Amino acid sequence: MSAKELQINLEFSAGAELLFGNIKRRKLSLDGTVKWTVASLLKWMHANILTERPELFLQGDTVRPGILVLINDTDWELLGELEYELQPNDNVLFISTLHGG
Amino acid sequence: MPINCKSSCGKKAVLKRPKTGDALCKECFFAAFEAEIHHTIISSNLFRRGEKVAVAASGGKDSTVLAHVLKLLNETHDYGLELVLLSIDEGITGYRDDSLETVKQNRDDYQMALKILSYEELYGWTMDRIVAQIGRSNNCTFCGVFRRQALDRGAKQLGVDSIATGHNADDIAETVLMNILRGDTARLRRCTDIKTGGGDDTIPRVKPLKYSYEKEIVMYAHYKKLVYFSTECVFAPNAYRGHARAFLKDLEKVRPSVIMDIIHSGEQLRFKDSVKKPVRGVCARCGFVSSQQPCKACVLLEGLNRGLPKLGIGKKSKGDRMIANQDREIALRERANLVKNDF
Structure with a gap:
């Protein structure tokens, strides 16, 4: 790992993975020379790994209501949501509540 | 800048409850979630x-x-x-x-x-x-x-x-x-x-x-x-x-x-x-609860078995006409068979 990379983990569950090539866990190496927030991560995800029907994951510049976001197992609503600045080795989990019952 | 649990248990909050806006730690959230369901069960005599x-x-x-x-x-x-x-x-x-x-x-x-x-x-x-x-x-x-x-x-x-x-x-x-x-x-x-x-x-x-x-x-x-x-x-x-x-x-x-x-x-x-309030009764065919006679399940099933799957979809009068038409056709066919058999 070079110092110029920001490594984070992405996780998807409860159906959210279906929109991302059905892969539940990913390791990302982002450009470490710039600041990364959840907002810019979502843009990156849209451009790079969101394979299926983006409108089911994104609404405007945030996640669609009904998709829960946990950063290091903490509700992102306590962490500033889109403004949260990603730290090395953060784990970002997306849980869909929109599937099944 | 972690937020502390609202119940001052000293732990770090992990989620914001949508119902109350409270920031709670895992244990306090479990306790609140379970206590509310218990309260619902008791207060409604479930x-x-x-x-x-x-x-x-x-x-x-x-x-x-x-x-x-x-x-x-x-x-x-x-x-x-x-x-x-x-x-x-x-x-x-x-x-x-x-x-x-x-x-x-x-x-x-x-x-x-x-x-x-x-x-x-x-x-x-x-x-x-x-x-x-x-x-x-x-x-x-x-x-x-x-x-x-x-x-x-x-x-x-x-x-x-x-x-x-x-x-x-x-x-x-x-x-x-x-x-x-x-x-x-x-x-x-x-x-x-x-x-x-x-x-x-x-x-x-x-x-x-x-x-x-x-x-x-x-x-x-x-x-x-x-x-x-x-x-x-x-x-x-x-x-x-x-x-x-x-x-x-x-x-x-x-x-x-x-x-x-x-x-x-x-x-x-x-x-x-x-x-108008529907009157809850019991289906004369299957004996299970229904506000219609026969119940929707029986009508849908009859439709499937008659090969008229749309029978229970839409208005009852339309379904009744479909049944009447099919019965008439069957009767005609049987009569035709009888005539043939007369020879």
Whole structure:
């Protein structure tokens, strides 16, 4: 790992993975020379790994209501949501509540 | 800059409760979530000591959390209930067969008896075959009507005193909205009831998660590491409910209390005496609860067996005409056969 990379983990569950090539866990190496927030991560995800029907994951510049976001197992609503600045080795989990019952 | 748990237990908060806006740690969230369900059960007199209760289990998040919490509360508060799992196998390959595996896991984890009843054994039709016959529109009507009755049949076979379903606050708010949008006063009247049925010949249904937000149910399942099944049904999703749901989720973003507010509105509605009220009776054919004669399940089944799958869809008068036409054709054909046989 070079110092110029920001490594984070992405996780998807409860159906959210279906929109991302059905892969539940990913390791990302982002450009470490710039600041990364959840907002810019979502843009990156849209451009790079969101394979299926983006409108089911994104609404405007945030996640669609009904998709829960946990950063290091903490509700992102306590962490500033889109403004949260990603730290090395953060784990970002997306849980869909929109599937099944 | 971690936020501390609001209950000043000294731990770090992990989530913001949508219902109250409180930031809580894992343990305090579990305690609050479970205590509210306990309060709902006690204040609404949902159960009595010694009763046998079937948990309607689909393997999804709601029923998995319901089974877990009921078992826990039954033990910690000594309700004195016998809990069993009741599942319906609609016969949908690639969907229900997988989710039933989750239910079997629940059975082993929670040490509860499990009964699985299939559409195949009850009606002679699986959803796969029904869809092959009717196509991808209206199939949810068949599935919904059959499931409702299948749960009653299963509950009767198990000899339970009530059926607990996993309907959560979001589901109920959605249903209130849908019934308003459709002008369905009969359903609007009863859709917020925490307990329905329970007359002489019906088994009551109860909704212990009526005031539990979906987000909290999902967070609870996640933090408790409960295994649940979350694949969308392979057949067309319920489009109308989907719209109501998306609308509600958008509103919730702006005003999280909207879910409780809609349920409250539904509970407080009063209807004029002049608004027609369906009379709940028993189907003369199958003997299960219905406000129609014969019940919807029997009409749908007759349609399938007659090769007229659209029979129970739409107006009753249209269905009656379809039956009359078919009977006439059959009679004509039989007469023609008789004439031929005369020679």
